[in-house]
Amino acid sequence: MSIKTSTLEAGIGLIDVSGSLIGGEETDKMRAAVAGFVDRQYERLIIDLSNVTYLNSTAIGVLVSAHTTYTRRNWQIKLCGISKNIQNIFVITKLTLVFDVQETREEAVKSFV
Numbered sequence: 001m002s003i004k005t006s007t008l009e010a011g012i013g014l015i016d017v018s019g020s021l022i023g024g025e026e027t028d029k030m031r032a033a034v035a036g037f038v039d040r041q042y043e044r045l046i047i048d049l050s051n052v053t054y055l056n057s058t059a060i061g062v063l064v065s066a067h068t069t070y071t072r073r074n075w076q077i078k079l080c081g082i083s084k085n086i087q088n089i090f091v092i093t094k095l096t097l098v099f100d101v102q103e104t105r106e107e108a109v110k111s112f113v
Contacts, residue, residue: 001026005033008109013042018051023058030059034066043075046108050081060093067099076100080108 001019003026008014015033020026037045047063049055063079070077080102082090090096102108 003029003033005036007042008046010109010112011042011044012109012112013037013040013045014048014105015045016048016051020053021055021059021062023056027058027062030062031065034062034069038069038073043073044112045070045075045077046105047077047079048081048105048108049079049086050083050105052083052086055086055089060089060095064095064098076112078102078108078111080105 001021002017004016006014006016015030015037017030021030034045045066047066067077078100081104082101087096087101090099090101100111102111
């Protein structure tokens with residue numbers, strides 16, 4: 001599992017996650033990455049999950065926490081690249097109603113208002 005952070009054009013933060021996101025050190029790194037963008041006042045954030053093979057309830061909790069942090073500030077957060085397996089988890093848990101999910105990173109960038 002790896003988490004890489006970078007910035008895209010127009011000051012959009014990017015967290016690129018790969019591997020399994022199942023708790024412990026991985027979720028701590030994810031929390032820290034989100035907190036880093038919040039601390040630096042990045043009002044728009046994309047979390048790219050296209051290389052994530054599995055996530056569990058702990059990882060979902062981190063994503064929900066990030067969403068809550070951003071929406072409370074009237075900022076925007078988007079997910080992209082969700083595989084069919086992970087999309088099924090999002091549908092079952094009704095998280096598709098909570099998150100703005102785009103198919104690709106490019107579509108996520110374009111969808112910011």
